[in-house]
Amino acid sequence: MVTxxxxxxxxxxxxxxxxxxxxxxxxxxxxxxTQLNNTIEEKDRDTEKLGEQIASLEEQIKKLKSDLTTAxxxxxxxxxxxxNWAAIVMDFSKTMENYEKLTxxxxxxxxxxxxxxxxxxxxxKDTTAALMENMAIVKQLQEGSKRLLxxxxxxxxxxxxxxxxxxxxxxxxxxxxxxxxxxxxxxxxKDIDLNxxxxxxxxxxxxxxxxxxxxxxxxxxxxxxxxxxxxFICDIVILDVWPEKAVGWIELLQEDQPQNQPxxxxxxxxxx
Numbered sequence: 125m126v127t128x129x130x131x132x133x134x135x136x137x138x139x140x141x142x143x144x145x146x147x148x149x150x151x152x153x154x155x156x157x158t159q160l161n162n163t164i165e166e167k168d169r170d171t172e173k174l175g176e177q178i179a180s181l182e183e184q185i186k187k188l189k190s191d192l193t194t195a196x197x198x199x200x201x202x203x204x205x206x207x208n209w210a211a212i213v214m215d216f217s218k219t220m221e222n223y224e225k226l227t228x229x230x231x232x233x234x235x236x237x238x239x240x241x242x243x244x245x246x247x248x249k250d251t252t253a254a255l256m257e258n259m260a261i262v263k264q265l266q267e268g269s270k271r272l273l274x275x276x277x278x279x280x281x282x283x284x285x286x287x288x289x290x291x292x293x294x295x296x297x298x299x300x301x302x303x304x305x306x307x308x309x310x311x312x313x314k315d316i317d318l319n320x321x322x323x324x325x326x327x328x329x330x331x332x333x334x335x336x337x338x339x340x341x342x343x344x345x346x347x348x349x350x351x352x353x354x355x356f357i358c359d360i361v362i363l364d365v366w367p368e369k370a371v372g373w374i375e376l377l378q379e380d381q382p383q384n385q386p387x388x389x390x391x392x393x394x395x396x
Contacts, residue, residue, distance in 0.1 A: 135163045168214065255364055255371065259329050318342060323369065330374040332360050334392050337368045348372065348392040355383050360392060 305365045318341060324333035332350075336342055342365050350357040362374035 167291065251364065254329075256329060259331060259363070259373070314342065316346075316394050318346075318348070319391065319393045320348070322386055322388050322392060325386050326390060327374075328386060330377070331371060332374055332386055333369055333371050334360065335369060337366045337370050339367045342370045346394065348394055349396050350386050350390050350392050351396070352384075352387075352390050355384065356396070357386050357390060 133157060320334045320336035320340070322332055323335050326332070334342075334348065342362060344362055344365055346362045348360045348362070350360060358377045359375045361375055362370050362372040364371045374386065377386075
């Protein structure tokens with residue numbers, strides 16, 4: 125009996141101990157399951173969050189790739205533009221070099237032309253001065269010739285009167301003006317038909333300038349007739365000729381008719 129009771133007590137204590145252990149294990153299992161569930165939930169949240177981050181990063185990578193492609197295209201366009209601008213700048217530089225060269229050549233040619241014009245102007249002034257001096261000398265010679273002709277005529281008239289007393293006569297002397305015209309008569313130019321106009325008149329020195337020259341066939345010694353409408357004004361005998369103009373001596377001028385003096389724009393021609 126005592127042995128039974130003792131064994132029964134031992135079994136009960138063992139049972140209680142096993143029960144306590146079981147309950148503790150059960151509680152630990154429940155806690156472990158709860159902790160596992162919490163861990164799984166947390167893992168799922170982290171996984172979802174990580175998936176969202178991965179998706180966001182993939183979107184960013186996709187956008188960066190697109191931006192990289194666009195940047196590459198922009199870079200290529202920029203390189204092409206740079207190359208085009210480099211070619212344009214090079215062409216512009218060459219154009220400026222050519223322009224500078226042309227400008228220098230033009231300035232050099234202008235300086236040469238100016239020097240030539242200055243030289244020609246000096247020669248023209250010297251020639252004009254010499255011509256005016258020669259014209260003055262010619263005028264003095266003509267005046268002297270006129271006086272000599274007048275003296276000759278006077279002597280001829282006296283000789284004629286003297287001879288008439290003895291019943292003799294000589295040929296009637298030619299008038300002084302006719303003799304002067306005959307002496308100064310220039311060679312005829314009927315075979316040449318040249319026409320021009322008066323551009324300058326110097327009545328004091330009996331000189332006139334016409335609008336045509338050697339380029340038109342004018343030569344020294346040619347005689348031009350100056351007319352105004354149907355009226356004859358005078359003759360011009362060419363003394364000096366340039367390519368586009370000529371200067372001549374005024375002859376057969378009607379000094380007693382001032383309205384018939386030669387004027388600028390009057391017409392001149394070799395044939396009446």
